[in-house]
Amino acid sequence: MTDSPDLLPPDLPRIDQTGGWQPLPRRGALLYAAATGLTLGVSIGLGLGVAVSVVFDLERLRTILVVAALVLLAGAAFGVFRHRRIGWKLDADGFATRRGGLWWSETLVPVSRVQHLDLERGPLERRLGLATLVVHTAGTRMAAVKLPLLGFADAERLREHLARQVATDDAL
Amino acid sequence: MSEADTDAIATGTPDQRLHPWSWLFVLLQQLRQFIVPLLVLMFAGRGDHDAWPYAEYAEYAPLAGVLALVVVSMLQYFTYRYRIGAEGISIRSGLLQRNLREIPFTRIHNVGVHQSLLHRLFGVAEVRLESAGGNKPEGQMRVLGLQQALALEQLVRHHGSGAATTTGIAERPDGAAPAGQADGRTLLSMPLGEVVRMGLVSNRGMLVVAAAAGLVAQASPERMMGNWLEQQVRGAAGYAEQLHLGWLGMASAALVLVAVAMAAIRLLSVALALSQYYGFRLIQTQGRLVVERGLFARLRTSVAPRRIQAWYQQETLLHRWFGRRALRIDTATGGGENDPRKLRELAPIATPAACEALFVHLLPGVQWPPAAWQGVPRRCWWRLFASSVPWTVLLVAVLWWHLGPWSLLAALWLPWSAYAAWQQAGRLGYVVDARLLAVRGGWWSRWWRMAELDKVQALQLQRSPLDRLLGTASLWLDTAGAGPLSPPLRIRFLPHAEARALHARLGRVLAARRMRW
Numbered sequence: 270m271t272d273s274p275d276l277l278p279p280d281l282p283r284i285d286q287t288g289g290w291q292p293l294p295r296r297g298a299l300l301y302a303a304a305t306g307l308t309l310g311v312s313i314g315l316g317l318g319v320a321v322s323v324v325f326d327l328e329r330l331r332t333i334l335v336v337a338a339l340v341l342l343a344g345a346a347f348g349v350f351r352h353r354r355i356g357w358k359l360d361a362d363g364f365a366t367r368r369g370g371l372w373w374s375e376t377l378v379p380v381s382r383v384q385h386l387d388l389e390r391g392p393l394e395r396r397l398g399l400a401t402l403v404v405h406t407a408g409t410r411m412a413a414v415k416l417p418l419l420g421f422a423d424a425e426r427l428r429e430h431l432a433r434q435v436a437t438d439d440a441l
Numbered sequence: 442m443s444e445a446d447t448d449a450i451a452t453g454t455p456d457q458r459l460h461p462w463s464w465l466f467v468l469l470q471q472l473r474q475f476i477v478p479l480l481v482l483m484f485a486g487r488g489d490h491d492a493w494p495y496a497e498y499a500e501y502a503p504l505a506g507v508l509a510l511v512v513v514s515m516l517q518y519f520t521y522r523y524r525i526g527a528e529g530i531s532i533r534s535g536l537l538q539r540n541l542r543e544i545p546f547t548r549i550h551n552v553g554v555h556q557s558l559l560h561r562l563f564g565v566a567e568v569r570l571e572s573a574g575g576n577k578p579e580g581q582m583r584v585l586g587l588q589q590a591l592a593l594e595q596l597v598r599h600h601g602s603g604a605a606t607t608t609g610i611a612e613r614p615d616g617a618a619p620a621g622q623a624d625g626r627t628l629l630s631m632p633l634g635e636v637v638r639m640g641l642v643s644n645r646g647m648l649v650v651a652a653a654a655g656l657v658a659q660a661s662p663e664r665m666m667g668n669w670l671e672q673q674v675r676g677a678a679g680y681a682e683q684l685h686l687g688w689l690g691m692a693s694a695a696l697v698l699v700a701v702a703m704a705a706i707r708l709l710s711v712a713l714a715l716s717q718y719y720g721f722r723l724i725q726t727q728g729r730l731v732v733e734r735g736l737f738a739r740l741r742t743s744v745a746p747r748r749i750q751a752w753y754q755q756e757t758l759l760h761r762w763f764g765r766r767a768l769r770i771d772t773a774t775g776g777g778e779n780d781p782r783k784l785r786e787l788a789p790i791a792t793p794a795a796c797e798a799l800f801v802h803l804l805p806g807v808q809w810p811p812a813a814w815q816g817v818p819r820r821c822w823w824r825l826f827a828s829s830v831p832w833t834v835l836l837v838a839v840l841w842w843h844l845g846p847w848s849l850l851a852a853l854w855l856p857w858s859a860y861a862a863w864q865q866a867g868r869l870g871y872v873v874d875a876r877l878l879a880v881r882g883g884w885w886s887r888w889w890r891m892a893e894l895d896k897v898q899a900l901q902l903q904r905s906p907l908d909r910l911l912g913t914a915s916l917w918l919d920t921a922g923a924g925p926l927s928p929p930l931r932i933r934f935l936p937h938a939e940a941r942a943l944h945a946r947l948g949r950v951l952a953a954r955r956m957r958w
Binding site: 410 | 573773897898899900901902903904906909917919920922923945948949952954955956
């Protein structure tokens with residue numbers, strides 16, 4: 270289980286001793302912001318719009334649209350902020366992701382606990398050269414650790430590295 | 442089952458079939474699933490006959506449905522075959538869509554033998570072979586002859602424990618004596634008194650009453666339930682008025698009524714505990730843990746101790762009054778939280794010493810009970826308290842609506858919950874050593890969660906805005922098969938630096954160790 274350098278593919282990102290957190294590529298920020306904005310705009314914006322139009326006795330449709338649009342914009346700005354905070358790290362301990370500004374969390378999946386891996390790519394992700402890596406463990410709450418909007422090349426390398434580790438582990 | 446059949450399993454040559462009566466049990470199972478549509482058909486068939494020209498035939502629809510189910514069940518009996526190989530079991534089923542499933546012995550985590558009252562009348566049993574994960578058992582034999590079922594269970598157990606011998610079957614005591622009674626060591630058995638105690642402690646009766654009330658409320662037409670209740674209450678009130686009891690008398694009558702209802706619910710709990718846990722025995726045999734229980738329906742499940750993912754000890758206030766505790770485990774096999782066939786309870790109720798002894802017996806060499814629990818700073822008590830404040834405020838607000846200023850009495854709960862939070866904060870603690878990780882908490886209702894480090898699957902460090910303000914963090918540890926009803930394996934309110942250090946330390950330890958299933 271030692272992470273000897275000869276096990277790694279030659280082009281794998283070197284482990285940075287000073288922390289080693291890798292950010293997501295910036296080109297995914299807009300996609301992430303749009304997704305966050307739309308989710309918030311639909312779920313909160315519409316309800317809030319109805320509430321505002323009732324409380325202040327305004328014209329229904331226009332108010333809802335304006336409020337939803339405002340929430341969408343705020344959500345998108347929040348999405349850009351959140352996207353910047355997402356990071357990942359691969360080192361001797363395993364694969365770690367971190368996310369969140371206000372509610373911050375850092376998840377570590379030891380390499381020996383990886384069950385299997387998924388690489389998912391939607392049409393938009395494909396166009397931007399991005400991919401979503403899903404690391405499955407046998408756990409319950411953290412049964413699937415998801416890292417969206419990863420650079421495709423990075424995702425491939427990560428998958429290869431983790432899969433190879435699983436294979437060498439099983440061969441032991 | 443004849444002697445020839447059990448011999449056939451031992452040598453592992455020809456295909457095996459289910460018991461000839463198995464179609465009946467498949468049918469019953471399917472009827473249970475389709476009972477609602479069938480009832481709808483039956484009642485929809487009545488009603489106005491003019492609406493539809495062929496409506497009179499609709500009365501036969503349920504019959505046709507049942508007939509179809511009979512045919513399906515028969516087909517399943519005729520198409521289901523299984524074969525025991527050297528490495529595992531292969532099951533073939535299906536008529537049009539043929540299905541072949543291979544289950545290696547080494548992947549079988551749990552063998553369950555289940556006998557309901559009806560099964561016992563027919564001398565058959567249901568066998569389930571479960572591997573890790575998934576919601577459905579890997580293989581399900583519904584149903585086998587009792588001897589055949591026991592032989593299969595024995596065989597899988599032999600293979601699972603590595604001793605690939607098949608000679609044990611010849612030594613099986615025949616007749617109705619369940620396997621495991623002759624060999625193995627009884628780790629825990631519950632005499633009648635314990636089962637009754639368990640019923641008194643548990644709240645099963647309340648759950649059943651609540652579920653029944655919910656069902657009746659849903660099934661009965663709109664307002665019928667409400668009207669009926671209102672009538673009853675009015676009737677009772679009228680009767681009480683006739684008695685001229687006065688204010689005090691009324692209050693005491695109400696109290697007596699509540700007490701009687703509570704006693705009845707506890708009695709129901711005891712009855713349920715008796716039916717489910719009568720004759721509970723925990724046996725260790727051939728390296729596996731076997732649990733047998735049940736008054737009418739006999740149930741036997743087994744699990745290898747190394748498949749246990751995490752442990753949970755619970756001691757509620759009632760437990761403590763009786764001087765008892767419960768010891769539960771998480772396993773990675775599928776099945777819902779409430780699936781009675783899942784082996785969840787090693788000791789449904791036992792003395793604290795017995796629970797701890799059992800734990801140490803199954804994890805030899807662990808330091809238990811730990812020499813010292815690592816506490817968290819007690820000043821975090823107000824965060825436990827704060828989480829309960831909104832509920833109290835809400836309760837006061839709702840009561841104010843009905844009672845006015847009297848509702849402020851409910852606010853008296855606040856000092857009490859503050860005291861409880863203070864006590865809880867004092868009991869929060871964790872222990873991490875080279876092998877084991879344990880978390881404890883609770884004050885009135887106490888709990889301990891333990892897991893071997895090898896069974897931890899992932900780590901998470903979390904910080905809410907409040908955590909950042911106060912310089913704390915929570916560390917979550919994830920294990921397989923953790924049920925939603927047991928407290929999570931997490932260490933809260935840790936000083937940030939300590940949490941970081943622990944996270945890093947555990948990360949290094951886990952990376953260096955292989956996972957053992």
